[in-house]
Amino acid sequence: MTKIILVDDHKVFLQGMEALLSRSEDFEVIATFTDGLELMRYLAEGNLPDVLLLDIEMKAISGVEVAENVLKQYPSIKVIMLSTYFSEDFVQHLMESGISGYLLKSTGFPDLKAAINKVAEGSFAFSPDVMDIIVKGFGSKVKTKSASHDDSNPLTEREIELIRLIGDELTMKEIAEKLYLSEHTVKTHRKNIMTKMDVKNTAGMIKKAFILGLIE
Numbered sequence: 001m002t003k004i005i006l007v008d009d010h011k012v013f014l015q016g017m018e019a020l021l022s023r024s025e026d027f028e029v030i031a032t033f034t035d036g037l038e039l040m041r042y043l044a045e046g047n048l049p050d051v052l053l054l055d056i057e058m059k060a061i062s063g064v065e066v067a068e069n070v071l072k073q074y075p076s077i078k079v080i081m082l083s084t085y086f087s088e089d090f091v092q093h094l095m096e097s098g099i100s101g102y103l104l105k106s107t108g109f110p111d112l113k114a115a116i117n118k119v120a121e122g123s124f125a126f127s128p129d130v131m132d133i134i135v136k137g138f139g140s141k142v143k144t145k146s147a148s149h150d151d152s153n154p155l156t157e158r159e160i161e162l163i164r165l166i167g168d169e170l171t172m173k174e175i176a177e178k179l180y181l182s183e184h185t186v187k188t189h190r191k192n193i194m195t196k197m198d199v200k201n202t203a204g205m206i207k208k209a210f211i212l213g214l215i216e
Contacts, residue, residue, distance in 0.1 A: 001025070001026060001027065001028050002026060002027050002028070002050045002051055002116060002117070002120045003027075003028050003030050003048075003049045003050045003051070004021060004027050004028065004029050004030065004049055004050070004051050004052075004053060004116070005029070005030060005031045005032070005033070005039065005042075005049040005051075005052050005053070006018055006021075006029060006031075006032045006033070006053050007032070007033045007034070007035075007036060007039050007052070007053070007054045007055055007058070007063070007066070008034065008053075008054075008055035008058075008082065009034045009035065009055065009057075009058045009059055010034075010055070011034060013105070014032055014034065015032075017053070018032050020109050020112075021113075021116075024113060026113070026116075026117065027113075027116065030047065030049055031047065031049075034058075035058065035059075035060050035061075036054075036058055036060060036061040036062075036063065036065070036066035037060055037061055039052075039066065039070075040066070040069060040070075043070065043073070043074060043077075048074055048076065048077060049077060050077070050078060050120050051077070051078045051079075051080060051100075051116055051119055051120055052070060052077050052078070052079045052080070053080050053082055053116075054066060054067055054070075054079055054080065054081055054082065055081075055082050055083070056081055056082065056083040057083070057084075063081060063082075063083075064093075064094065064097075067079050067081060067094065067097060067099055068097050071097055071098040071099070075098075078100040078101075078119045078120060078122075079098070079099045079100055079101070080099070080100060080101035080102070080103060080115065080116065080119055080125065081094060081099055081101065081102045081103070082103055082104075082105055083102070083103075083104060083105065084104065084105050084106075086102065086104070086127075086129065086130050091126075091130055095204065095207055095208075096199070096200060096204055098203060100119040100123075100124050100125065101115055101118075101119050101124060101125035101126060102126050102127065102130045103115055103125065103126070103127050103130075104127045104129065104130070107127055123210070124207055124210055124211070126211065131211060154196045155193065155196060155197075155214075158179075158189065159189060159192070159193050159196075160214055161179070162175065162179075162186065162189050162190065162193065163193060163205065163206070163209045163214055163215060164209075164214070164215050165178065165179075166190070166202060166205070166206065167206050167209065167210075167215040172186050172187055172190075190202070190205075193205060197209070
């Protein structure tokens with residue numbers, strides 16, 4: 001059973017979410033909060049959920065700040081942001097922070113339930129409109145890089161293969177042995193991939209590769 005914490009400063013929405021999720025045998029709502037600071041105090045006591053559903057717009061402290069603090073202090077928690085709006089820069093910033101999902105509050109319950117299950121299993125979940133923005137944003141960056149490097153195919157077959165092996169949780173040494181390359185060469189490929197995909201770390205690379213359909 002997936003343990004969930006809900007945080008939203010709109011009490012009606014919060015109560016409605018809790019009622020819906022509590023009806024499912026797959027979920028256990030262990031706590032709800034209308035304030036991010038109350039959440040942080042609760043987590044500090046050792047009460048950690050599997051998935052945190054977090055509203056972006058809150059009064060005392062924004063959901064973005066809460067998400068960043070939670071992901072830094074409690075990396076085992078999967079964070080799904082909830083919002084009524086989105087923008088490319090906003091979504092990209094949150095992805096780099098390490099969130100596992102970004103859903104619009106207009107999302108239906110079946111889709112919400114599926115998203116929570118995917119995130120709990122270690123995957124990612126984004127509303128279709130949010131995914132469109134991410135993919136378009138990535139595509140525009142790829143075009144810019146391609147134009148400057150005169151390269152219409154920013155990721156080579158070898159680089160895509162490397163992404164998939166990293167996604168399968170192989171170490172750099174294991175990948176080097178599998179591909180008959182030196183460990184230094186594999187690390188160089190990884191660095192080049194992150195530059196082309198415009199991400200800061202391996203986690204960001206895997207998330208973007210998943211969204212673009214390069215890995216499952």
